[in-house]
Amino acid sequence: MTLFKTLSILSIGMVLLFGDARKEAVKKDLQGLQGKWQMQSSERDGKKAPDEFVKTFKRTVKDDTYVVTFEDGEGEHTLSGKITLDPTKSPKWLDAHMTDGGMKGKTMVAIYKLEGDTQTLCVALPGKDRPTAFDSSQGTLLVWKRESKATKADGR
DSSP states (O other): OOHHHHHHHHHHHHHHHHHHHHHHHHHHHHHHHOEEEEEEEEEETTEEOOHHHHTTOEEEEETTEEEEEEEETTEEEEEEEEEEEETTSSSEEEEEEEEESTTTTOEEEEEEEEETTEEEEEEOOTTSOOOSSSOTTTSEEEEEEEOOTTOOTTOO
16 A cells, blocks of 8 residues: 555544544533523623623523523513534634524624533624633623523522
């Protein structure tokens, strides 16, 4: 076997191996995001959003889709979209492709970490560079907490 053929076979094998490892990492992290979430905090440029506003944000993730609802002085709003993950990056990457709401057709790029029932994100506005650190000067720093399966809509 020639050196070229040997290198070609090794290259194809490595692509298949790492491709499978990436798919498994995506599957694992996507599974970890499933369910209902309540926002805990939101900070931009060192300024925290008021708790009464933050607590109105709820998110549901099912497969690779998400729906976020929140309330403000104009009523209740809904945003939805698809999630693309790349957990092989450091920090891990998340892209939120908006399919509904005021930012329909836009993509927000983010970094994320998932620690048990807590997810931390640093999200850039559409058209801005992806943050490289969990720092509110680079994007909006968000912390979400998974709702307990025992918690019902009425809080019991």
